[in-house]
Amino acid sequence: MPNNIASTIGNSAKTLADEVYQKIRDDIVHGHLTAGDKLKIEPLKKRYSVGASPLREALNRLSSDGFVFSKGQQGFNVSEMSLADLEDVTNVRILIENDALTQSILHGDDHWESNVVAAFHSLSKIENSENKSEPFLLEQRNYTFHNSLLSACNSKRINQFYKTLYDQHKRYRNLARGAKIEGRNLHEEHKALYHAALNRDIKLATEANEFHIRKTAEVVMLIKKEEWQN
């Protein structure tokens, strides 16, 4: 019967390695640690206020996930970004997410439906408004919506892989933050996906999902084309 705060608020007994794993992952996804950066142990110890052991454990997990790469005896680096890699994340994410979506549509019950409805409503509310002052909130509700759609997929592996792919894609998406996008209506894309899913139309829903993901990737490609000399 431990009566510390963590055990009363949440249930998860997180280790330091878990925490620093999440922090570094976030920093990579949001670009605070940029592609190719060398991840030296000593500076990181100070930055995240942990010892070498949990740090190295976190870096090992991140390299399994593909956010970091380690080679021989040369330590760790933040994974590189490239056009080819963006294409890879995009294709694999579509494959995995469309499978999850299909499973969800097949197995989703009333509870699933109402979650989707609620998430879509929350997202619509700030998508429609002209007030773009809350990019964090928008990102959060965007994730909640997409996640609700897939939440009735009961494959442990698909769910885990999907989360990794979502964040890897988000890392690319963050490169294009603030870019002016011509002729794109995000809300309409979400709406199409939403209605197809609730109508249990697998073909339409997966097509809408693929379109949505590819569009996002295209925006990034357009902006980074020259930098990646393609």
Add this chain to the structure above:
Amino acid sequence: MPNNIASTIGNSAKTLADEVYQKIRDDIVHGHLTAGDKLKIEPLKKRYSVGASPLREALNRLSSDGFVFSKGQQGFNVSEMSLADLEDVTNVRILIENDALTQSILHGDDHWESNVVAAFHSLSKIENSENKSEPFLLEQRNYTFHNSLLSACNSKRINQFYKTLYDQHKRYRNLARGAKIEGRNLHEEHKALYHAALNRDIKLATEANEFHIRKTAEVVMLIKKEEWQN
């Protein structure tokens, strides 16, 4: 200019953590470490003759891959096996492998073809013979054949995920080793897959692949049915 043996034979500068990762993974796949086993640090240090740091780093990577699970502050355990999990590996492996196979058939060149031909020939040679004295050799050539089929898939993520899924499936397959299988002709299944792939018939090839994988899973289910109370 290091002149140790490793650098002359192979190229990869492996760390102790890399080595112990592979050893533990092999021991799990081959059942030397059985489902649910507690992986205590001290005994493992002696068993693999390494210190705690590389050991914990290996265990962390294995838990990312799903061979091991770690919860809160309760150390590491070998992942459990169950009917539901076998179904999950099977389904996800089919999804991933069929995508890889499709990509391979689309992009495979002459070199790919000749690799497939060679691997199939090697496999056939020992599959046809009555001599079952070499299960290790058979397993090796089986892997080489399947791998050659997928080798023209150029998605880094699919390739990595596929290897993990193959080993997780192999872990289940090993449960049924030596079981008498009625009415199954492995060679015919491989042959169908082989010809469809070389004929660039994606539909036929992926169907043959799915059939092959499901058949394997069925054998395991049949044997473990009661034990898993289904």
Add this chain to the structure above:
DNA sequence: ATTCAACACTTTGTCGATATTTTTTATTAA
């Protein structure tokens, strides 16, 4: 300019100490 050797830096791995947590055992009260 190229080669080679000495140097510094980084990473990897080991070990031991410590705090925290979990599990087990023992004890007590009903």
Add this chain to the structure above:
DNA sequence: TTAATAAAAAATATCGACAAAGTGTTGAAT
């Protein structure tokens, strides 16, 4: 006896210091 509680033991997670091994660099000699 059973159940609840307290104490003891074991295991885990973490840190810091140090040794070993590898990498890269500098600079002199050819």
